[in-house]
Amino acid sequence: MSDLFTMFSYAFIQRALLVGLLIALCAALLGVILVQKRYSLIGHGLGDVGFASTALAVALGLPVLSVSIPIVIVAACAIMFYSQKVKSSGDIAIGMVATGALATGVVITAVSGGFNVDVSDYMFGSILAISDTDVVLSLILSAVIIVLFVLCYNRLFLVTCDETFARASGIRVSFYQFVIALLTALTVVLGMRMMGSLLISSLIIFPAVTAGKLVKSFKAVVCTSVVLSMVCFFFGILLSFVVNLPTGASIVIVNIVVLLAVLAVKNLVFSRLLRYDNT
Numbered sequence: 001m002s003d004l005f006t007m008f009s010y011a012f013i014q015r016a017l018l019v020g021l022l023i024a025l026c027a028a029l030l031g032v033i034l035v036q037k038r039y040s041l042i043g044h045g046l047g048d049v050g051f052a053s054t055a056l057a058v059a060l061g062l063p064v065l066s067v068s069i070p071i072v073i074v075a076a077c078a079i080m081f082y083s084q085k086v087k088s089s090g091d092i093a094i095g096m097v098a099t100g101a102l103a104t105g106v107v108i109t110a111v112s113g114g115f116n117v118d119v120s121d122y123m124f125g126s127i128l129a130i131s132d133t134d135v136v137l138s139l140i141l142s143a144v145i146i147v148l149f150v151l152c153y154n155r156l157f158l159v160t161c162d163e164t165f166a167r168a169s170g171i172r173v174s175f176y177q178f179v180i181a182l183l184t185a186l187t188v189v190l191g192m193r194m195m196g197s198l199l200i201s202s203l204i205i206f207p208a209v210t211a212g213k214l215v216k217s218f219k220a221v222v223c224t225s226v227v228l229s230m231v232c233f234f235f236g237i238l239l240s241f242v243v244n245l246p247t248g249a250s251i252v253i254v255n256i257v258v259l260l261a262v263l264a265v266k267n268l269v270f271s272r273l274l275r276y277d278n279t
Helices: 002-009 011-036 042-060 064-085 090-111 117-124 132-151 153-161 163-168 173-195 201-214 218-243 247-278
Strands: none
Touching (some): 042 090, 042 201, 132 173, 153 163, 173 201, 173 247, 201 218, 218 247
């Protein structure tokens, strides 16, 4: 226990915990919509774009956020625009953007002298890189997303679950899809400093998938996803500190363990019920 108290006494841990919990909340809320709409891999694609923009910012000697935010937002909007234009699933657009961005990032890194500490931190995450600016931006982003869900819950529900009916009801579906893409881009940019561009998509996918295995209604999935995301993040931070593992990887491992545990319990309960019915 004394080690835990010591851990939370460090200012950088406090900042990382606050920013991480806020980003986990944002990713969980957006993740429910993205998973339902089969855009779950957009986090991975935008993470690759974030890597490329980070490599560009470092090569030019510019602030990473000032370069990454506009580039990732443009990429998110391009993915959404292409998917709507060709009436296809988002996987095609995400795949093209992700591979193109990754190749661009590798080329920029090679030309500018290879990987350095800044680029590696953004690829794999580092809680030491969290600043007061990240705290402020995370607070603003989480407030915007929470307000969006509170005020526009019914419209988001229709856009997610029945897009055709939403259009027939006069809801501007494309507008809300681009808003979700924009907020996802901001979440990825702010989260990749801690999780790493290669792992940030886990905060979007795992909580939503796990919640979907536990509950069925949209509102219940949203609430459960938020709780799971924040709890898994907290225990991931603890695991990282206690075992001395990378933070992003520890959080992903905790999410995987929770998902596997839920699946195992569900299969066990189902098999027992099936056995009971047969008898």
